[in-house]
Amino acid sequence: MITLIEKVTLLQQILIARATHKHAENDIDEFLKLRSELISQQSLKKIIPSILKTSRTLDQFWEQIKQKFEHYSERRNYIYSEFHPLLEYLENDTNAPSDQIVTNVIGRLDSGYIHIAWQKALERRTVDPEGAITIARTLLESTCKHILDEASVEYGNAPDLNHLYRLTAKQLNLSPSQHTQPIFKQILGGCTSVIEGLGALRNKISDAHGQGKLNVKPSSRHAELAVNLAGTMAVFLFSTWELRNEPDVES
Structure with a gap:
């Protein structure tokens, strides 16, 4: 199966071939197919080459490139520079070992929506920090x-994250008030603070709400923190739920 980076590289080669009069007849259809697939990748929209956004066909690209540059070498260098940010991003391995741990746990669930949410969060950490923070929540x-839902606990029509977590923590015996040991109360209180902090971060600097004149823009490190915390908490909650539902093993 051809990878995304191979498809992007092929697109770059097709454009260079067209810009230097070396294109093949089937490049027209191949360009349309590959461009459509790449443009649909919302997580990459900020680093997709501008020439792909403004050129819906190879003919449109040709009209632009021949007016912009006279020499082949200039055209090639321009195309290379346009594709460099996208290829550099795809070539860098942005997944940490902890990402795979979360992916494995979530993969055991029968919820396609949660699978998609986690993958979107991973994809957006670098290219769309605001979107990553929103999807983390x-x-x-x-x-x-x-x-x-699996525990048949009602939570209302439009509960906020803090309310959902309180109900879930109570169901899983993870509320600080359900424990007497100071260390467990401290750790579980920290988990509650993480949930509250992620909710507040999302409301403050994500793309979930409109911003005023003095708005704050999150960086990729803010997004990475939010996504990593959300993934860690999701694993903790799911693992606790699985453990509580394991049948007793007879010795």
Whole structure:
């Protein structure tokens, strides 16, 4: 199966061939197919080459490139520079070992929506920090609802994340008030603070709400923190739920 980076590289080669009069007849259809697939990748929209956004066909690209540059070498260098950010992003392995741990746990669930939410969160950490923070909270909301649904616990029509987590923590015996040991109360209180912090971060600097004149823009490190925390909490909640539902093993 051809990878995304191979498809992007092929697109670059097709454009260079057209810009230097070396294109083949089947390049027209191949360009249309590959361009359509790449443009549909919302997580990459900020680093997709501008020439792909403005050129819907090879003929449109040709009209632009021949007016912009006279020499082949200039055209090639321009195309290389346009594709460089996207190829550099795709070539860098942005997945940490912890990403795979979360992916494995979520993969055991029968919820396609949660699978998609986690993949979107991973994809957006670098290229769309605001969107990543929004989807990180969505992941936690979906996690809590999934567990509460399986436990047949009602949570209302439009609960906020904090309410969902309180219900879930109570169901899983993870509320600080359900424990007497200071260390467990401290750790579980920290989990509650993480949930509250992610909700507040999403409301403050994500793309979920409109911003005023002095708005704050999150960076990729903010998004990475939010996604990693959300993934870690999702694993903790799902693992606890699975453990509580394991049948007793007779010795």
